[in-house]
Amino acid sequence: MSTSQIHTGGCQCGALRFRVTGPLGTASICHCRMCQKAFGGFFGALVGVPKGALEWTRGGAPARFRSSNHVSRGFCPACGTPLTYEEPDGSVALAIGAFDHPETIPPTIQYGVEAKLGFVDALADLPARSTLEDLEAAAFLDSIVSHQHPDRDTDSWPPEEWAGDAWSRAGPSSND
Numbered sequence: 210m211s212t213s214q215i216h217t218g219g220c221q222c223g224a225l226r227f228r229v230t231g232p233l234g235t236a237s238i239c240h241c242r243m244c245q246k247a248f249g250g251f252f253g254a255l256v257g258v259p260k261g262a263l264e265w266t267r268g269g270a271p272a273r274f275r276s277s278n279h280v281s282r283g284f285c286p287a288c289g290t291p292l293t294y295e296e297p298d299g300s301v302a303l304a305i306g307a308f309d310h311p312e313t314i315p316p317t318i319q320y321g322v323e324a325k326l327g328f329v330d331a332l333a334d335l336p337a338r339s340t341l342e343d344l345e346a347a348a349f350l351d352s353i354v355s356h357q358h359p360d361r362d363t364d365s366w367p368p369e370e371w372a373g374d375a376w377s378r379a380g381p382s383s384n385d
Contacts, residue, residue: 218308219267220285220292223358223366226267227292227303229258236305236314240329241321247282248291248304251329252321255294255302256314263301266362309360 216233219226234257244253265271271283271292283293294302305314319325340350358366 216308216310217266217362218303219358220271220288220290220307221357222285222288222290223363224268224287225265225271225285225290225292226362227307228264228266229262229303230264231259231262233314234258234302235318236316237302237318237320238316239320240323240325242324243276243280244321245324245326247276247294251326251332252319253291253294254305254311254316256305256308258301258303260299260301263303267366 214231216229217227236254236256238252238254240252244255245251247253268285272286273281273283273293273295275281279297281293281295282291283295284291290307291304292307293304305311305316308314341347343350356367
């Protein structure tokens with residue numbers, strides 16, 4: 210559980226931003242098949258947020274998909290970033306990866322382990338290399354210009370210099 214009193218984050222494109230005031234709840238990993246599908250990954254990483262502590266600071270509330278008779282999942286309608294897990298009683302958990310500083314929110318428990326993919330525990334044993342060590346992809350990697358929102362609040366997004374860019378036409382407006 211993180212003890213910092215202000216936590217910020219948002220989606221990949223910057224259309225939705227949030228602020229949580231106060232301590233966060235339990236941070237967890239869920240291996241259930243619904244979380245795997247909702248996050249598009251091997252598991253979902255979530256942290257509980259006290260009722261009334263969550264404020265959407267840009268773009269309003271996320272779009273929602275009712276993934277079961279009890280749970281809704283919030284996501285950015287512009288870029289699809291998974292953001293929330295919402296229960297009928299108003300309880301909300303936020304995707305840890307959507308926080309500006311996810312490294313400060315280590316999971317403390319795993320749920321849904323009956324659906325854990327068999328290779329997940331062995332991931333740390335795989336050969337590893339940094340992005341810059343991938344010599345075959347170096348030219349491609351050097352050409353990348355990130356349109357991802359930075360890990361901090363901004364006055365507006367996207368930057369004006371991106372006007373006319375394909376991302377700007379397809380993505381969110383720069384309204385705060």
